Amino acid sequence: MSLAESNTREVDASAISASIRNILDRQKAAHIKDGPASAERRIDWLDRAIALIVDNQKEIAEALASDFGHRSHEQTLLTDVMGSIGPLKHAKKHLRQWMKPEKRKVQFPLNLLGAKARVEFQPLGVIGIISPWNFPINLTWTPLAGVFAAGNRAMIKPSEFTPATSELMARMIRSAYDETEVAVITGGPAVGEAFSKQPFDHLLFTGATSIAYHVMRAAAENLVPLTLELGGKSPVIISKSAKMDDAAAKIMTGKTLNAGQICLAPDYVFVPEGRVDEFVDEASKSIKKMFPTLKDNPDYTSIINQRHFDRINGYVEDAKAKGAKIVEINPANEDFTQQQAHKIAPTLIVNPTDDMKVMQDEIFGPVLPIKTYKDVSEVIGYVNDHARPLGLYYFGDDAGEERQVLDRTTSGGVTVNDVIMHVSMEDLPFGGVGPSGMGAYHGHDGFKTFSHAKAIYVQAKAKMVAEMFRAPYGAKTRKVLASQIKK
Missing domain, CATH: 3.40.309.10 (Aldehyde Dehydrogenase; Chain A, domain 2)
Structure with a gap:
């Protein structure tokens, strides 16, 4: 490869990355501007996803048959159509319950004095999804169930091995969502590499272990947390x-x-x-x-x-x-x-x-x-x-x-x-362990994976709480410490 060719490729890579980053920045800005998505908005996102699958089921079966050379239409309806609708409906049914804060216990003696603790589940922001070729619809829409239930936006990079299906997904998403809600970025390895390097709030990769090494290395540049769904024997x-x-x-x-x-x-x-x-x-x-x-x-x-x-x-x-x-x-x-x-x-x-x-x-x-x-x-x-x-x-x-x-x-x-x-x-x-993956999603576990579990402690109002461990220390402090430091 000549120096000129090398420079051209570097320019192309830079342009690809900038284009992807532009969408990501707009999604992040919209997420911050709009604030945490209400249950109603999350359900609307899920309803649109369900409608897309149901309304385009014939086109999905035909696209996958084209990409595979031959693929059973009934199998596609089973795995990629019905198999995607189930998780979306499950999330829709349960997300209000999942969104509720979880009460946590407060240690003695603060629990007796009125202190409280809870965990609130906050949307992470923008989730990157790199989906594979073997079940391209299912392994895009099933993660979206957890992503939407948790109140996030999404950017999707489907496989170049299933071009007809990837282009169909892009058209489907564009018809139902604004690009600041969900975006599909199609393309080959150069696009995948640029996508992996973006500062998402979380990145889900489903694919081969050999590729996961590169994805994890790229994500590390921005300390992006990962869920890796791989495989193995x-x-x-x-x-x-x-x-x-x-x-x-x-x-x-x-x-x-x-x-x-x-x-x-x-x-x-x-x-x-x-x-x-x-x-x-x-x-x-x-x-x-x-x-x-x-x-x-x-x-x-x-x-x-x-x-x-x-x-x-x-x-x-x-x-x-x-x-x-x-x-x-x-x-x-x-x-x-x-x-x-x-x-x-x-x-x-x-x-x-x-x-x-x-x-x-x-x-x-x-x-x-x-x-x-x-x-x-x-x-x-x-x-x-x-x-x-x-x-x-x-x-x-x-x-x-x-x-x-x-x-x-x-x-x-x-x-x-x-x-x-x-x-x-x-x-x-659903998830792997070691070389077969890290992290898990599906159902409530997907909601938690794509949420930030924010710890919140509310201090008791009793005056003695504020003074309990405040200098100068004396006999009262030593008594409290002695009561707790024991076998």
């Missing part, structure tokens, strides 16, 4: 007490939803020794029931683009070359070498080893490694030897073993006797 543990047909069907349902392009998708399965063939058989039956055909089946979603298609197929080829047994579940024996989209048949990798790429990277596709174990302690040890995942799934009817797994592993969240479902519970916090 979410394990499934099938107990010896589990019903294999039920477990396999639920696991494969989760693994094929959005073709496995889910941060919470089951990433590998531990099956009791001697029951691998049973799992493979039941998994195959469940796929055949859901998808008798795959290639032209409107219910089966394709991989987002050529790069990810090649990456996932590369995992399978690498595992095959290193000796793993590959089971492609292809009920109609279709030829996937010639296709318009980037579909990959559900594929099981039996007995993978840790040197295989499929056991090192988050898969984000319809490929599922299967490992075996003799005792559940082996599984717990394996999970604890690896990065803490976003989700963990346990199938079984052994309460003692279930308690052991819950107590001795650490993950962002857990679903018992199913996969992924904990994310759909609005009254549960």
Whole structure:
């Protein structure tokens, strides 16, 4: 790259940053001018968000199908339309209760003299949202539920991997909100980099752990607090007490939803020794029931683009070359070498080893490694030897073993006797731990994440309170101190 090209790029980056900063400054100014948003205004923001999703549901399904090459319209209605409306309605229903100050206890003896303490939840101001490509509507509108409920404004940077959906979101938002309320900034990596460096009052990033390092580094320039929703390799543990047909069907349902392009998708399965063939058989039956055909089946979603298609197929080829047994579940024996989209048949990798790429990277596709174990302690040890995942799934009817797994592993969240479902519970916090993320949102936890919990203490009016610890100190002070400094 020449010096002239370098200077041009620096000018472009500066212009991008200035444009984003201009919107941010106007949102902050409007937030301060208008003061804390009333419950009525917050509900109005939420109502507009709900109306946008309902009124544009057909356009949303079509845009996502276009961006993916093929994406099931019904799946989009389930995950991105219905899945967004639920959190918005939940926030609308509860925000008045959430907004109420919380009374807190005052220590002795001030509590006896009339002192009071409370926590008030104050809007932070402007929240930055960087949303991903796999569920671009849901992972934009669900955070907005908490953002609006807490009385904030928002700036959104959607993924460049879903350009049709990102442009649709921008048009939708412009039609319903003033730019000082909500703004959508579209663009590629340069825009994303500039967006990450803005002095937001809070920044939510949903995406890959590899990108999170850059986002966190950029946010640190302005000490912007972060919520990071990442991913990782979410394990499934099938107990010896589990019903294999039920477990396999639920696991494969989760693994094929959005073709496995889910941060919470089951990433590998531990099956009791001697029951691998049973799992493979039941998994195959469940796929055949859901998808008798795959290639032209409107219910089966394709991989987002050529790069990810090649990456996932590369995992399978690498595992095959290193000796793993590959089971492609292809009920109609279709030829996937010639296709318009980037579909990959559900594929099981039996007995993978840790040197295989499929056991090192988050898969984000319809490929599922299967490992075996003799005792559940082996599984717990394996999970604890690896990065803490976003989700963990346990199938079984052994309460003692279930308690052991819950107590001795650490993950962002857990679903018992199913996969992924904990994310759909609005009254549960959703978030990761360690490499799978930091912070949480959804429901009341989202309201708190996007609020400042302001501590307020009101001193008692009794004259003795003011004099209690004021010099000169004497016998009375020493008596009070002695009464408190003891075992």
